[in-house]
């Protein structure tokens with residue numbers, strides 16, 4: 001296992017290097033450079049623009065720029081953003097990446113959970129009313145034009161019904177006299193979520209062998225407990241209302257994302273379930289006299305989960321870079337918007353830096369998924 | 383004329399007053415797009431306590447279907463049309479699924495045809511046995527583990543394998559584990575569907591002998607299902623010969639082998655005169671097993687039977703009794719013929 005992890009880590013570093021190089025040349029293949037942005041500005045004479053080009057190093061030959069870029073990246077220096085001068089690229093990414101991750105990871109997890117649960121049910125009871133509605137509904141949402149659907153959601157839930165805030169990830173009015181800044185609150189929220197998931201996961205792993213209502217009680221208890229403790233901490237810290245504001249802003253984009261993507265998992269789970277249901281060990285499980293629910297969950301769904309996990313791995317990639325459209329619709333200041341504005345502004349360091357961060361995250365997620373897969377399928381041993 | 387008349391008394395070999403399992407006129411069909419598959423058609427037999435019945439027949443004649451029907455573990459397209467399955471005198475055919483669950487494994491357990499695949503690859507083998515114990519026997523985990531160790535001992539498996547995954551077992555080991563699993567709740571009847579077909583001959587031999595010993599030790603009844611006469615001859619007290627969903631001959635192993643009545647049985651026991659005159663080491667029966675959707679009229683064996691006469695083609699054959707056994711045939715072979 002350790003050898004495998006080392007091997008994978010090496011592969012990931014290599015992939016990152018190739019990725020970084022490709023990104024560099026693609027971004028450079030765009031016509032023009034950062035000085036174009038000022039081309040129509042009458043206050044900047046041509047000499048000043050030339051000075052800018054010298055200053056940012058874009059007058060150097062491409063191969064030299066590339067070497068500088070490689071050296072900087074290897075030493076963890078992603079440079080300074082041209083368009084947000086003098087903020088560093090790392091600083092900007094660190095501010096925006098968590099926002100994107102929080103939004104898209106929540107949506108991805110929810111969508112997989114919903115898709116898996118529904119897929120399980122419709123595979124088990126074929127031809128029912130549930131199958132009919134969820135398949136038609138799911139597939140319609142899956143194929144609908146995303147921007148249109150996003151706008152409809154905003155119009156319906158935000159504008160008409162007025163239940164949810166429209167756009168942005170916080171309410172500026174509320175934050176004017178806030179004791180702390182949005183990013184600190186955001187970081188705390190992510191830390192809370194991670195801590196709670198670790199606790200719940202550990203409890204589930206520990207009660208794996210126990211069956212019956214006792215185990216279920218412990219599990220539900222741990223879930224409710226960690227939720228209560230989290231809420232308690234936030235209330236005591238006095239920043240709970242700020243976290244709540246962010247959560248309220250997250251609801252619309254998360255719900256939209258979940259709705260447009262769950263059908264994929266649902267249909268995959270369904271076909272995986274139907275295939276697993278034909279396995280001999282399922283007949284054997286039934287022959288043993290296990291209750292239907294145990295046959296379905298412990299024997300069919302557990303094994304049908306494996307291909308779904310693989311697809312989850314790939315969705316995580318989507319979770320970070322597929323967000324341009326959603327982030328634009330919901331004015332969510334995350335990585336998607338950052339990438340677009342960096343490309344428009346010919347902000348080379350920011351574009352490349354953002355891509356590299358996103359790429360590293362995706363590869364890390366894949367590594368985590370590989371480890372998870374080993375845990376789920378005992379036949380895989382490295 | 384029905385085959386049903388050839389049941390209990392013909393099986394006088396039973397050692398106990400009432401049979402543990404009695405099947406009467408059991409008929410099960412599959413509905414398919416191509417038509418109705420008559421997989422089990424009016425089958426009757428019974429198994430006494432501690433007895434071993436062997437069911438033999440070519441592949442596709444409905445042996446596995448019959449075995450699954452006994453546990454009512456049928457796919458959605460299957461339907462039991464008629465007949466009774468009496469467990470200690472109680473008919474389980476009308477039982478609802480919920481009640482049926484209590485009988486499975488605790489009363490009738492099964493070693494599946496594809497034993498290799500009847501273990502779930504993602505769970506440790508021991509856990510899969512404990513799972514069966516937990517449903518039927520109220521006991522603490524420690525207790526269950528001790529029982530599993532006992533079972534592993536019984537089937538000659540190293541207890542250190544208990545907490546291993548199926549893919550860490552060899553074919554023979556998996557087979558033994560699956561047998562141990564079938565014995566877990568001390569069932570009255572164990573059905574073994576081609577228990578050794580996938581194994582090499584030596585392992586097959588060992589396992590058959592062990593199963594025989596285990597049966598003698600625990601005193602339960604067994605139904606062996608195989609396409610291989612040699613296997614059936616080695617392990618069972620009684621033999622039932624199946625052809626195209628019907629039981630065509632039934633009797634004690636000694637009688638059936640010494641003096642087969644039905645030409646099909648004769649073919650299976652290698653005493654079949656080859657039509658082409660060639661000498662076959664193992665008799666190769668000419669022709670194909672019949673189409674189960676539209677089986678031949680009269681005696682279903684008639685297109686392949688060298689003794690076939692006119693009535694064979696149109697009328698259901700009568701039951702012929704001889705010694706301790708019976709067969710359904712118009713022109714019985716052997717001593718009395």
Ligand SMILES: Nc1ncnc2c1ncn2[C@@H]1O[C@H](COP(=O)(O)OP(=O)(O)O)[C@@H](O)[C@H]1O
Pocket residue numbers: 412413414419421439440441442443444445446447448457459674
């Ligand atoms: N689920 C099913 N649906 C339709 N036909 C089936 C099904 N299972 C088995 N059959 C058919 O029933 C017949 C008997 O099959 P089976 O019981 O497996 O025979 P055996 O075990 O003797 O080889 C075959 O013709 C087979 O094609």
Ligand code: SF4
Pocket residue numbers: 644645646681682683684685687688689690691694699710711712713714
């Ligand atoms: S009834 Fe006729 S066709 Fe059938 S086995 Fe007997 S002799 Fe052959």
Ligand SMILES: [Mg+2]
Pocket residue numbers: 442445446447495575576
């Ligand atoms: Mg079979």
